[in-house]
Every structure is written in structure tokens, then in C-alpha cells.
Amino acid sequence: GAGVSQSPSNKVTEKGKDVELRCDPISGHTALYWYRQSLGQGLEFLIYFQGNSAPDKSGLPSDRFSAERTGGSVSTLTIQRTQQEDSAVYLCASSLDGGRNTEAFFGQGTRLTVV
Amino acid sequence: AQSVTQLDSQVPVFEEAPVELRCNYSSSVSVYLFWYVQYPNQGLQLLLKYLSGSTLVESINGFEAEFNKSQTSFHLRKPSVHISDTAEYFCAVREGGAQKLVFGQGTRLTINP
Secondary structure, eight states, X not given: OOSOEEEOSEEEEOTTOOEXXXXXXXXXXXXXXXXXXXXXXXXXXXXXXXXXSOOBOTTOOSTTEEEEEGGGSOEEEEEOSOOGGGOEEEXXXXXXXXXXXXXXXXXXXXXXXXX | OXXXXXXXXXXXXXXXXXXXXXXXXXXXXXXXXXXXXXXXXXXXXXXXXXXSSOSEEEOTTSOXXXXXXXXXXXXXXXXXXXXXXXXXXXXXXXXXXXXXXXXXXXXXXXXXX
């Protein structure tokens, strides 16, 4: 596709359930990022994938959060046993590579609401 | 560790007035600086970036930002704003050698007619 695609665009889930959020990066982009955007909190870095290197997981807030990137393309962010404080917009971005000057292109995000 | 501070969470201005959105960062090494914009109901998109060279960088829609190393700042300015500039603006920094972008909390710019 022409841009970064995320699905679903909206997700409402009950507290305690697991959720999976999907990101399709721009074709050919080797770097992929996940961020969380909460009201008044800015963008919080979660995890970064670059090619076949081990991902930078330093931003994951707890062990309930995990992410995979299969075949260097599609990525899935999984949140287990969701809590109300997990409610936020989850943003995915990709860039051509992990270079310092390469632009990151963002998807529209998945709005997660935990009730 | 690097961090980014956007001092104003909201900035209301009148149309055609000048505006400055402030951004300060903390880092002890060389940095690369970015401003992203998020228009209502849209995704984030790059507005401008500083990598090296001239400390003043410009965007195609009239915004400019100046890298000030001594003050560790990268404030965003526009001499005359339009209604269409209404958006949330995020400052971001990437340290030399690091790969993750660290964002500030964002500044919501509201333009009043």
C-alpha cells in the first residue's frame, strides 16, 4: 500500500481480555516502531524493529505487552489481560531503514478502549 | 537518557498572528531534531527536521525552526498563522547512533478567526 496501515482502527475490549493490534508497514521499509499516545502524555515509545536485529523492547511498560514482526514485514502488538490504563491510541511507524536521518511514516493508529 | 520538553500544552492565537511553539531537549551527545504535525483526524506527518549544517530549517508551509545548541532548544515559529494550521505539534529527538525517536508531550495550536 501507499502508507502504513493499521487495523483495527478502533477496538473496544473488556478488562482482562487479550487484544492484538496489526501494523502493515510501507513496502521495503526495514524499520518499524510502535508508540502509544495517551491524552496529555505525548507519544510513548514502546518497541523498535530493524531488519533481522534483536528488537529494542526498552519501552514496553510491562510483561503483558509483546510484539512480533514476521518476515520483516507485518507486525503485531499483543496486550494480554488488558487493564483500563491500557486505553490509548497505538501508533505504528515505519522508515526506510534505521538511519538517523530517515523519516518515520506513521499510520492512523488503533484507538483501544478497555471497559 | 534523552528527553524532550514542550513547555506549552496549548497555544491559542488569532489568525495572521505570529506563533512560537517551544521545544527543549536534554542530551549530552549530538542530536537530530524533528517536528511532526497531527491535523485533526489524521496521522502524524513530518513537518521539518534538523540533521546538520544550517541551524535554521524551513517547511514548505511557512514554518521554521532554529536549532540552538547552547540552549538545547528547537523552537518552531511561523510569522503569520492560518486557520489550516490548527493541529497538534510534536517535537522529537534522536541521538546520534540511537534509533528510536523520543517525542515531547505535544502542543495543541488553536487558531481563532
